[in-house]
Amino acid sequence: MIQTKYLIIGGGVAGTTAAETIRQNDSEGRIIIVSDEPYRFYSRIMLSKPNWFLGKIPFEKIYLKTPEFYAENKIELLTGKKAIKVFAREKTVALEDGETIIYEKLLLAIGGCARLLAAPGADKKGVYPVRTLDDGKNIIGAVKTAKQAVCVGGGFVSFEMADMLKQAGLEVTVLLREPYYWANLLDEEAGAMIEEVMTKAGTLIFKNEEVLEVLGGESVEAILTKSGKNIPCQIVIAGIGLFCPVDGLRLEGVETKRGIITDEYLETSAKDIWAAGDAAEFQDVILEERPQVGTWANAQAQGRTAGLSMTGKKTKFELLSSYATSGFGLKIAFIGDARPSPDKEIIKRGSKQGGALGRLFLKNNRLIGGILFNRTEELAPLSKLIVSKADLSQNKNNLADPNFDLKQLLESGK
Template identity: 30%
Template sequence: MTKSRAVIVGASHAGAQLAASLRQEKWDGEIILIGNESALPYQRPPLSKAYLAGKNTLEDLAIRSAEFYAKQDIQLQDATVDAIDRPAGQLALSNGESLRYDKLALCLGARARRLPAPGADLAGVFYLRTAADVELIREAAATARRAVIVGGGYIGLETAASLRALGLDVTVLEATERVLERVTAPEVSAFFDRIHREEGVVVRTGALVQALTGDAQVREVVLTSGENISADIVIIGIGVEPNVELAAAAGLVVDNGILIDSHARTSDPDIVAAGDCASQDIARYGRRIRLESVSSAGEQAKVAAAAMCDKPKEIAALPWFWSDQYDLKLQIAGLNTGYDEVILSGDPARDRDFTCFYLRDGELIAADCVNRPRDFMFSKRVITQRTPVLREELVGQSVR
């Protein structure tokens, strides 16, 4: 009798966790984990931080060892999937082979958004998404003096900190009026702007890129203002786009990601999805969203594995995120969507630690905690349990 086969497409955080969780949920059939990088599944958040700064190796970043996959009888396959034939339960691989599945998991991740400007394909222009990307950046940085980073989000600022650690002169260009504008309150943006300037980074806001120029190698970034900024290397960090083409071509419902329900199931009951490619409704925040974080990828993967084993569970964990820059660890609990009030504990204009609490109708819905792990744990608990808190408690939270 042929064993049931679970195929996971995407050897990401979500893919690696899903494979492990299938065994924990007592899946006794085959498990095939397909990835298009030759390395073992690895942690991606350190890529723009410790890995770029040369503080660890790719082996250090492996999520699990080769021995783990062998012991759990999880087959790793280096391949690319070109198409899903849902009626036949078959995958078409780029090498011309086909692969049968009984249950399918899509952990396709996301790709770096490309800069739509002339010269973006010049040598010396990089995106940061994979270990291979970082290795190319490190190699170029070894002989570079001036780096320009396009994008003042988390990836851009983390990369700026890492390149400063490597001794480069760094300029950050942000198109909006403040760094981290899409994800934080003005007070938090001002804090990170101050820190980076103190660390020697030139931060330019309201800076729109018109073109990149050079012969074969990038030499300057031209702004719409007409200003030219010299550059030996340019790193583009303007967000990501979910990899949904494979799912869309197979007829799955896609809406800013592969749409999943609370059990991580797609519109096909035999196919689940998890990670940066997945879009879910979060009732607590009244919106559909893709949660680009390791913690959410892991939570979705565990729920997806349970669904594949016909043991449905619900995605319930509070979203949380983090960012490392210099000696700072930012930990974020919850989503600040729709906040109408912020309360600060500490002084972000002077200190290197503080917390920004986000409230909506008097209820704590999110918190940005810089070098304050106790505030982060407190916030996760209060937000999850929806515990009422007094504003005075939040102001004095760090000294309780």
């Protein structure tokens, strides 16, 4: 049986940032990180970035912490260890190998898991999610001999991987279950803007389509779609979202729903237990809602907040969620609450024809979110406007004017 002051389940960005923050504020308390992966902290973001994937930068650059970092900061990293049960009352965590760890403070930074393709034949070699370093290694190996790839899904992973695979010289086909990318957030004009740049680059897109079966022997040879299309391929990328693995870790005494419920301090319903990162269903004090956010910046900031609170410096989590990506020459950014709903007003800024488009979301005359295409320089002023909670009822024409400098709204205090 192992005893520790601080126990962190998860060795990703939230867990590692928390451990580093704890050490900065407690020089002696024992810190243990339990990670079910066999690797030290690495960048999940780089898994779908061409520079790393195509060998333009050294493979080792994916590691963000050296072995010396853990030793110098007296952080014990237990790799290849899976936590299976948390006993909140007893303050113990059971590991799959039979070991038990007694803790004083616990952080649940368990991350998210990639949804796997649910179709006959999806277990064949060549069908990959894009979530772990092992996934990345497998895809890098497959790209060396593959000629054709299919990307399934209408979100970030599918979009970024389609771009990367095109740059690698493969023929790429995309299967979208919806009529365009991010169909729950965008309108037809924005969706057409993405389709235009992708098809211009030679990507084939099939909309309102799904995988019926993965064909081949031991390895994938083709995809059969629901409409009967037979698409030859040697690689299938499943970019169909994440889920929170709370069912895989039995949490006795910790409230969960879609994720692990926390307050604005990232504290759970159980004493001395915090949650951070993809798995945390937290109280957003800026947008006044309870989201789950699966972005790197969010996980990093939550790790820092949890680390401070675990050392007695109770800190409220305040960060406006955002995510930016690029592909096929298009820069895209999402910020705040950008989900269309009857109680929100949407202001269009720019146009597809002009090559730069924005969708701004207002609620009660207050800016709460936005989506930007080739307007990512406006991310900073929009963030400040959202956080300010300013009444923009007299400035809607300015918001709709693509030539209006949004910084003027900040300078005027309106």
